[in-house]
Amino acid sequence: MIQLQNISKEYKSKKGVVKAVDGINLSVKRGQIHGVIGYSGAGKSTLIRCVNLLERPTAGRVLIDNVDITTLPLHELRQTRQKIGMIFQHFNLLKTATVYNNIAVPLKLLGYNDAEVKSRVAKYAEIVGLTEKLDSYPNQLSGGQKQRVAIARALAQEPEILLSDEATSALDPETTEAILALLLKINRELGITILLITHEMNVIQKICDEVSVLESGKVVEFGTAIELFAKPQHPTTRKFLNTISQRNLSPSLIEQLNVSGSVIRLTFLGESTGKPLLAEVSKIYDVQPNILTANIIELKNGIVGNIVVHLHGESQLVQKALTYFTENGVAVEELGGASNE
């Protein structure tokens, strides 16, 4: 559906050329929600603006339905853009227009007739839950309601793709949840493919199928949300995971504990989350597990559990216990100095 091939975007500044986006390859399959996460300045905004050519990449190709849109003449580009809705951090609504007109004006400008405009406004205002507010002005609405208007405006053109540029970053946690639920509903019920950028890990957690982690204009890690949450590879990804669950213990604590046994991280995925493995291990191998931290993360497509435990016991038995975990589909990672031989 969306394929970015070798996208680079350079800016000339006084200090020289700045590469905001540096040779990115990324593809989003139809019907998926793909999240791009990164710190501010990582190039997320530039990247998402390259998808509908609000920013022209200095190199690379942007394929929408296998058509390279960087080579299209302006009028054809405009037609493609109508298939790509976009929502923004700051909503970008007309201040001087009612909710009705905020949804209706673009439709009228795109040449839909009055009856069509009316029925579409009614339909999409209902989907986002704003039927009561059609006569209000944006300033009379809360942030969440404004974002709903923006979503209705984007949906009213019946796009196949929705780009979300930090759509929940200006909202409080509760409103964020509601907007994410709405995006998920749009994705499921209308089958709209969503590409979103964010710096909030919980956005990725709640709604994304696939994730790209962006740093300094490059994708440093890519995978399904489950893969990323279960086996993060890149330090940046781990840092992001730390924002929603405490994963790291202090090195001095680990060292201390490693003297009598070992500190290990167990990552449970899917089925293995249901098994009482820790209890079994202590029975079979005579090791005493002591849970240091534990959490369970619900993702859109599954559950990832994380336990950091101190296994107290003879090192031979501990090793056997670890093998037992692995055999039962649990990922094992020894923290710190590992064994005490």
Add this chain to the structure above:
Amino acid sequence: MNNIQSFFTDWSDVIIKAIIETFQMVGISLFFSILIGIPLGLLIVLTRPGQSFENKFLYQFFNLLINIVRSVPFIILLFFILPFTKLIVGTTIGVKGVIVPLVVYTAPYIARLMESALLEVDPGVVEAYTAMGIKRRQIIWHVLLREARPSIILGLTIATIGLIGATAMAGMVGAGGLGDLAYRYGHLRYEVDVMYATVFILIILVQSIQSIGNRFAAKLKKD
């Protein structure tokens, strides 16, 4: 009481004539100034670096031109462009003769006011409309100008009041008007009452224009 009555019988004709002249001058020059000023303001916003019709040369040229014209005080501009006035309307005196300098004076002012009004519009909204595949021409009309309306109206209110001030100097080319009346009768002939009456009328006029402008702008603003 008698005083007031006799003042009116003596002066009402002259004052009414002056009011009509002022209205004529302000009305006609405002019309042409808007006709030139709004597109000019739009032009220097759209050709500005980073905008949709970026054009360094046009932007610099008009920017400079506006600054040059705005540097000249009206009283000097009035005489400075006499040949130009003659060329355009065929005369340099009377209401007709003063319209050209008034427009030359006010249009760049309106352009500057338009510029600041248009720059206030959130570029994010323009971006949103671009992303929806809407034509630039439509965006200018339905987003930029629409969102700037309250500021445009306030700007035009300021320009109109400035214009009324400028018409006071119209007497120099025999165009009459309230300012001229106050100057000739009030100052030169020591008819202080006429001066007071004129100033009073001008205050009422400016107050009403400002109030109407404010009310319109507030009505359009919605926040």
